[in-house]
Amino acid sequence: MIEDGFIYYSKGWTEVPPVGYLHVDEPPGDVHIKYGYINGDEYYVLKVASAFYNNAELNLPVNNGVILVFSRQSGGVEYILLDEGWLTDIRTAAAGQLPRSIWRIGR
Secondary structure, three states, rough: HHHHHHHHHOOEEEEOOOOOOEEEEOEEEEEEEEEEEEEOOOOOEEEEEEHHHHHHHHHHOOOEEEEEEEOOOOOEEEEEEEOOOOOHHHHHHHHHOHHHHHOOOOO
C-alpha cells in the first residue's frame, strides 16, 4: 500500500496540500499537519504528528499523533486513530525500503 501511495502521488492522482507546521518554543517541540486524499476515493485524511523533545526526561513519549479519516461524501468523521507516532514510524521505515525507481514513476 505504501508503494501504491507513491505511485498515485507521482502520477498526480492525489490531492496533497503543503504540510502545515507549528513551532513551539517552550517546551521545545513541533507539530506537523498533513492531509490529502486519493482522487476517486471515499475518504480524506488529516494527520497531526508532534514531537516534544524534553518528554524523554519526563518519561513520556517524544512523538505523538492522531489520524482522522473523514467521508468525502458527508465530511463526517469515520475513524480516529490515536497512533502515538507508530504509523509515522512504520510508514517511514516502509518507504525507505522501496526502490528509488518507485519515487520517479510518472515524472
